[in-house]
Amino acid sequence: MAHDASGGEIVAAAGTTGGKKAGFFARIVIFIRQVIAELRKVVTPTRKELLKFTAVVLGFVVIMMALVYGLDYLFSWVTTVVFGVPS
Template sequence: MTPLRFYREVVAELRKVIYPGRTELITYVVVVLVFVSVMTAIVASLDFGLTKLVLQIFG
């Protein structure tokens, strides 16, 4: 495959992409931020709880 053919195929595939509009993009960003915040809170609380438990058992 020549570099020129590769470039043409990449451009052809990029033309097929449907990019989200402004409102969709904002919605996606908010969903991701909320999800990451919730997962961070869960992991942090598990870490805190397990740390307290280990310190009570071994500490």
Template structure:
């Protein structure tokens, strides 16, 4: 009697991998992470200071806008319903 596809053991409870890729070992993963981090271009000190100042100014302006809108809308609601 010849073996057929129905004679093959059923593969149950084996989740399919995304894209059919196999898992890598932790050592290979670590090596790939280190290799990618070597490609990163970090900003200089002056660039970093410039970026920090820009972010702080932007956050301060946005905070002032939101606070003024909150204050103005609160006064408006109190005038209407108060």
């Protein structure tokens, strides 16, 4: 069985020759080890980065809301002009 850089086992690619397939529970254990190894690579952002990312996301959401509102207003105006006001 091969190992990755973090020391976790790597499951062999499907269709390769070279040994017996690991059992069901062994594959679950390997998966959990790989998840833990990947979680150790995660870098948490600093407070400054987190505030910047939050501001960017909120700004984007506000812009998209304005765009959708503008299109909704335009389409409702167009349908009113084309079909008239219901009586």
